[in-house]
Amino acid sequence: MRSSREANDVTRELPVVERILSANDLVARENRRILDAHGIRAINIMASPGAGKTSLILRSVEGLQHELRIGVIEGDVAGRVDADKVAERGVPVVQINTGGGCHLDAPQVQGALERLPLEAIDLLFVENVGNLICPTGFDLGEHLKVMIANVPEGDDKPIKYPGMFTAVDALVLNKVDLAPYVDFDDQKFRTAFRALNASAPLFPVSCRTGEGIPVWVEWLRSQR
Amino acid sequence: MRSSREANDVTRELPVVERILSANDLVARENRRILDAHGIRAINIMASPGAGKTSLILRSVEGLQHELRIGVIEGDVAGRVDADKVAERGVPVVQINTGGGCHLDAPQVQGALERLPLEAIDLLFVENVGNLICPTGFDLGEHLKVMIANVPEGDDKPIKYPGMFTAVDALVLNKVDLAPYVDFDDQKFRTAFRALNASAPLFPVSCRTGEGIPVWVEWLRSQR
Numbered sequence: 001m002r003s004s005r006e007a008n009d010v011t012r013e014l015p016v017v018e019r020i021l022s023a024n025d026l027v028a029r030e031n032r033r034i035l036d037a038h039g040i041r042a043i044n045i046m047a048s049p050g051a052g053k054t055s056l057i058l059r060s061v062e063g064l065q066h067e068l069r070i071g072v073i074e075g076d077v078a079g080r081v082d083a084d085k086v087a088e089r090g091v092p093v094v095q096i097n098t099g100g101g102c103h104l105d106a107p108q109v110q111g112a113l114e115r116l117p118l119e120a121i122d123l124l125f126v127e128n129v130g131n132l133i134c135p136t137g138f139d140l141g142e143h144l145k146v147m148i149a150n151v152p153e154g155d156d157k158p159i160k161y162p163g164m165f166t167a168v169d170a171l172v173l174n175k176v177d178l179a180p181y182v183d184f185d186d187q188k189f190r191t192a193f194r195a196l197n198a199s200a201p202l203f204p205v206s207c208r209t210g211e212g213i214p215v216w217v218e219w220l221r222s223q224r
Numbered sequence: 225m226r227s228s229r230e231a232n233d234v235t236r237e238l239p240v241v242e243r244i245l246s247a248n249d250l251v252a253r254e255n256r257r258i259l260d261a262h263g264i265r266a267i268n269i270m271a272s273p274g275a276g277k278t279s280l281i282l283r284s285v286e287g288l289q290h291e292l293r294i295g296v297i298e299g300d301v302a303g304r305v306d307a308d309k310v311a312e313r314g315v316p317v318v319q320i321n322t323g324g325g326c327h328l329d330a331p332q333v334q335g336a337l338e339r340l341p342l343e344a345i346d347l348l349f350v351e352n353v354g355n356l357i358c359p360t361g362f363d364l365g366e367h368l369k370v371m372i373a374n375v376p377e378g379d380d381k382p383i384k385y386p387g388m389f390t391a392v393d394a395l396v397l398n399k400v401d402l403a404p405y406v407d408f409d410d411q412k413f414r415t416a417f418r419a420l421n422a423s424a425p426l427f428p429v430s431c432r433t434g435e436g437i438p439v440w441v442e443w444l445r446s447q448r
Contacts, residue, residue: 048354048377049384050272076384077387078386079380079383081383100361100387102355102358130272130356130384131355132354133325133326134326150274152376154274156305157273159303159305160300160302160303160305160354161301161302161354175376178376178402178405181402181405208406208407
């Protein structure tokens with residue numbers, strides 16, 4: 001029988017993660033230097049699968065394209081569905097496929113930066129892999145971390161996934177148009193979020209109907 | 225400047241993951257032996273955050289509690305919201321909190337098995353951490369892997385997260401009651417799923433309204 005001591009031995013190998021993290025942090029610092037040198041503001045967009053990351057980016061492009069030059073890095077385990085949607089709008093975009101990786105890391109973003117026309121970008125969205133856990137642990141060199149929660153996902157997510165809600169500079173609550181059809185307690189959600197994060201603004205939106213988007217876009221504008 | 229060779233060095237450390245995986249597989253094998261010795265059938269339930277894992281377990285308990293003795297292991301990064309909901313039904317349940325961990329592993333499940341009344345359980349649900357990526361890579365000792373996709377999450381998930389759709393023995397598509405309010409192309413979803421997995425049955429359900437649940441429960445019954 002496998003002893004619990006042996007299970008502990010597996011746990012003890014975890015310091016390796018620390019080494020990866022600090023190598024990542026050094027590359028992230030370099031990414032930030034590159035972005036700053038080009039006057040680019042970069043936003044790391046994190047959320048569950050299907051929360052509306054690409055939809056929010058497309059709505060933001062719509063709201064800002066006449067005043068800011070936007071670029072996008074798309075992170076997915078596989079496929080280029082999102083990059084194709086962004087490219088259709090004439091926005092410069094690079095798709096990163098992580099293979100099995102459950103989050104973006106700074107070296108992947110550095111590789112993508114090398115393939116973007118940095119001199120022609122003011123605002124860069126980095127769409128992380130759909131995952132509420134690991135992306136928080138990896139600095140990409142971004143200036144702001146934004147999370148998208150969503151109504152049908154449930155009001156208990158801050159309790160179950162506290163790390164990301166704690167780390168973010170702004171929280172978007174998407175799919176508010178579905179509120180009449182699901183059991184989502186807005187007050188319970190807000191209370192749980194505020195227990196973790198007192199200062200990040202919260203933007204209720206529907207990327208589908210456009211509700212709330214102007215306020216979100218106004219905040220983006222103010223972050224330049 | 226950070227060279228791309230240094231980024232590659234980070235990647236080269238990945239064999240460590242292989243060692244964790246094989247230790248995990250040995251513990252998983254032991255878990256399966258323990259489960260079999262008690263005549264327990266174990267199902268690993270995997271999905272995004274908020275897809276309805278706990279709701280499906282509660283619906284299954286409702287449908288089977290007069291014929292089968294059910295037990296539950298709840299996996300979450302933090303909190304005991306789900307375990308409390310299950311315990312309210314009088315079902316034996318153990319909550320695992322992974323800290324920052326983005327999936328359950330076999331040693332965690334072994335620890336939970338030690339705290340369950342195994343002689344009084346026929347069917348064990350193991351609710352994995354909400355994540356469409358990493359849980360697939362870790363055998364827990366279960367007999368069946370079930371995934372829950374959901375309608376508001378979008379029809380493109382098989383393309384973006386192929387690993388889990390490929391690995392599962394059954395796929396539940398939850399929240400079909402929301403189909404009139406979102407853009408979900410059922411045919412596109414099915415085609416993408418079938419390209420990855422020709423044999424796993426697909427169960428469209430609504431845990432909220434109960435639609436489709438009897439067929440899912442009948443399948444569970446047939447798996448004993």
